[in-house]
Amino acid sequence: AQKVTQAQTEISVVEKEDVTLDCVYETRDTTYYLFWYKQPPSGELVFLIRRNSFDEQNEISGRYSWNFQKSTSSFNFTITASQVVDSAVYFCALSINDRGSTLGRLYFGRGTQLTVWP
Amino acid sequence: DAGVIQSPRHEVTEMGQEVTLRCKPISGHNSLFWYRQTMMRGLELLIYFNNNVPIDDSGMPEDRFSAKMPNASFSTLKIQPSEPRDSAVYFCASSLLPDPGSGNTIYFGEGSWLTVV
Numbered sequence: 001a002q003k004v005t006q007a008q009t010e011i012s013v014v015e016k017e018d019v020t021l022d023c024v025y026e027t028r029d030t031t032y033y034l035f036w037y038k039q040p041p042s043g044e045l046v047f048l049i050r051r052n053s054f055d056e057q058n059e060i061s062g063r064y065s066w067n068f069q070k071s072t073s074s075f076n077f078t079i080t081a082s083q084v085v086d087s088a089v090y091f092c093a094l095s096i097n098d099r100g101s102t103l104g105r106l107y108f109g110r111g112t113q114l115t116v117w118p
Numbered sequence: 119d120a121g122v123i124q125s126p127r128h129e130v131t132e133m134g135q136e137v138t139l140r141c142k143p144i145s146g147h148n149s150l151f152w153y154r155q156t157m158m159r160g161l162e163l164l165i166y167f168n169n170n171v172p173i174d175d176s177g178m179p180e181d182r183f184s185a186k187m188p189n190a191s192f193s194t195l196k197i198q199p200s201e202p203r204d205s206a207v208y209f210c211a212s213s214l215l216p217d218p219g220s221g222n223t224i225y226f227g228e229g230s231w232l233t234v235v
Binding site: 033035037042043044045046047050091095105106108109110111 | 151153160161163166174207209211223224225226227228229231
């Protein structure tokens with residue numbers, strides 16, 4: 001069975017602080033994909049990043065960076081120099097690559113509410 | 119390029135009424151998903167279509183819920199009769215699967231916010 005755990009329900013930081021959102025996943029599949037989505041107050045789900053299970057290189061995109069570690073089944077997300085506009089709920093998700101009925105479906109964590117104060 | 123388009127964005131209806139939510143996936147995508155988001159259960163998959171065929175409907179709560187995909191560019195999720203506990207945000211999403219190049223990325227619409235009173 002697939003499972004994604006985001007242990008941090010809420011995080012509050014002050015602008016310009018760095019913040020890391022944790023994500024731990026469980027799967028027996030050797031081929032899988034990990035995702036982060038952002039849900040701002042307006043409600044839409046915005047795709048941020050995808051990682052496949054064979055690529056453990058960390059990725060940086062502007063103030064965002066992601067740390068994928070298969071040894072600990074974690075895919076953590078760090079925002080550097082946070083801004084008020086980063087305030088949102090962030091979801092980590094897992095997709096496995098079998099060809100059965102679950103192909104492509106996303107297993108979501110419960111999300112982490114990030115609030116950045118000015 | 120247009121993303122996933124959902125309508126209506128907001129709907130308030132009375133218990134017992136029929137509700138129809140609509141979705142237009144991204145052109146060229148062959149897979150369509152309906153997800154529901156509630157405070158209690160988070161984001162949960164209701165049903166998944168591939169090439170217009172329902173593949174996995176195990177998440178559909180009960181017979182009051184039905185979904186159709188008559189063609190590659192349109193899907194509906196219907197609730198009849200609606201109940202207050204159906205109040206939630208309903209997301210439609212689409213993807214091109216399998217697609218190793220895109221890593222099976224699923225793109226979401228803006229959601230339909232349903233309130234049943």
